[in-house]
Amino acid sequence: MAMRHLASVSPGAGRGRLSALTGVCSKSGYLRMTTAVCRLCAAELTETFVDLGMSPLCESYLPAERLDSAETFYPLHVRLCSSCLLVQLPAYVPGEDIFSDYAYFSSYSDSWVAHAKRYADTMAEQLGLGPDSLVTEVASNDGYLLQHFVARGIPVLGVEPAANIAEVARSRGIRTENEFLGAETGAALAAKHGRADLVAGNNVYAHVPDLVGFTAGLAALVKPEGLVTLEFPHLLRLIERRQYDTIYHEHYQYLSLLTAQRALATAGLVVVDVEELSTHGGSLRVHARHGAAAGETSSNVKSVLEAEAEAGLHTVEGHKGFAEAVFDIKRDLLDFLLTARAEGKRVVGYGAPGKGNTLLNHCGIRADLLEYTVDRSPHKQGMFLPGTHIPIHAPERIAQDRPDYVLVLPWNLRTELSAQLAYVREWGGRLVFPIPDLEVV
Numbered sequence: 001m002a003m004r005h006l007a008s009v010s011p012g013a014g015r016g017r018l019s020a021l022t023g024v025c026s027k028s029g030y031l032r033m034t035t036a037v038c039r040l041c042a043a044e045l046t047e048t049f050v051d052l053g054m055s056p057l058c059e060s061y062l063p064a065e066r067l068d069s070a071e072t073f074y075p076l077h078v079r080l081c082s083s084c085l086l087v088q089l090p091a092y093v094p095g096e097d098i099f100s101d102y103a104y105f106s107s108y109s110d111s112w113v114a115h116a117k118r119y120a121d122t123m124a125e126q127l128g129l130g131p132d133s134l135v136t137e138v139a140s141n142d143g144y145l146l147q148h149f150v151a152r153g154i155p156v157l158g159v160e161p162a163a164n165i166a167e168v169a170r171s172r173g174i175r176t177e178n179e180f181l182g183a184e185t186g187a188a189l190a191a192k193h194g195r196a197d198l199v200a201g202n203n204v205y206a207h208v209p210d211l212v213g214f215t216a217g218l219a220a221l222v223k224p225e226g227l228v229t230l231e232f233p234h235l236l237r238l239i240e241r242r243q244y245d246t247i248y249h250e251h252y253q254y255l256s257l258l259t260a261q262r263a264l265a266t267a268g269l270v271v272v273d274v275e276e277l278s279t280h281g282g283s284l285r286v287h288a289r290h291g292a293a294a295g296e297t298s299s300n301v302k303s304v305l306e307a308e309a310e311a312g313l314h315t316v317e318g319h320k321g322f323a324e325a326v327f328d329i330k331r332d333l334l335d336f337l338l339t340a341r342a343e344g345k346r347v348v349g350y351g352a353p354g355k356g357n358t359l360l361n362h363c364g365i366r367a368d369l370l371e372y373t374v375d376r377s378p379h380k381q382g383m384f385l386p387g388t389h390i391p392i393h394a395p396e397r398i399a400q401d402r403p404d405y406v407l408v409l410p411w412n413l414r415t416e417l418s419a420q421l422a423y424v425r426e427w428g429g430r431l432v433f434p435i436p437d438l439e440v441v
């Protein structure tokens with residue numbers, strides 16, 4: 001697997017890229033982690049954005065029989081490149097170790113599936129897609145998005161790195177290739193299936209350690225006059241709304257529009273439009289085309305860049321102060337949980353998302369402060385959270401136990417979950433949201 005990862009580095013990237021790879025660890029342990037260098041511009045990384053200490057991989061849920069075994073913890077030390085301003089987590093863990101066997105099934109979130117349908121409907125109309133078109137999605141998961149194109153009779157191709165999830169997609173009739181996208185795989189897939197009118201990458205651009213190779217793959221997959229859309233959490237919102245729990249090992253970079261433009265430019269792709277979305281706490285959806293077909297850039301691009309510049313995101317200095325905000329969240333949450341415990345109140349969690357594990361591990365919260373959490377995904381029920389070993393039950397458990405407080409871990413689904421959990425009030429229970437400020441409602 002490691003060889004394939006190396007092979008997907010674009011040949012033109014030069015020595016800087018290769019030395020960046022010496023910072024990647026392999027299955028056999030760490031290779032020389034000397035100085036970290038920027039994966040986009042190869043400058044040495046000397047600035048810290050925030051250092052959350054050591055944490056296990058956030059999706060490595062544990063079965064009961066592994067609770068007594070050792071767990072591997074990796075650094076969550078996020079850097080800022082003082083040259084190109086890319087906020088990034090060095091690839092302490094290679095993508096293959098995280099995404100080859102993945103527990104996240106997109107279709108278990110109602111609001112995410114609805115979001116995908118809106119996107120599919122809009123793009124099909126706007127681009128006039130039909131039976132002769134091709135829509136390719138990178139990191140297509142279980143087909144949660146492509147199913148909406150299939151329903152409209154539009155041919156699709158899913159590219160999904162996790163074999164177990166690719167299999168689920170195929171069983172649902174979604175043509176899916178089990179691959180990691182890089183420069184070579186992009187070209188090979190395009191040769192085999194044709195280039196696409198629309199290449200979608202929802203919630204994947206932040207997840208690729210080989211950002212340059214992945215971007216080359218995107219450029220290879222899309223037709224010369226085609227469109228690429230990428231959705232990723234917006235760094236501006238992460239900072240503004242203090243969403244530090246979205247920092248975990250799967251998220252290799254935390255993008256602004258400026259740094260996304262710089263990354264796309266490495267493969268000749270130009271951002272022509274951008275939409276601001278409410279998903280994942282505030283995301284951007286960039287529309288990019290090959291330079292020759294780019295045409296005019298929308299005014300949205302200018303206004304988002306201006307908002308970023310105003311917030312300080314276009315300077316090194318403007319990124320300071322985030323670490324202090326993170327400490328405030330930790331202090332408030334621990335304060336709440338310790339007080340609840342002292343008062344003999346029962347506190348349980350709702351949801352077992354990756355972001356919950358960053359928060360719980362960083363704050364050192366275990367089953368002594370949070371009895372258990374619940375999750376709708378049957379793949380997680382009966383398992384334990386990594387690091388903290390908090391048990392995961394089915395959601396029905398909350399109604400049976402009638403706890404005093406329910407700590408909601410996927411705060412990005414606040415509206416959906418507030419409605420779903422309204423029954424907690426029947427016995428006087430309350431919901432607790434830890435971010436951006438601790439709120440008990």
Ligand SMILES: [Zn+2]
Nearest residue numbers: 038041081084
């Ligand atoms: Zn850089």
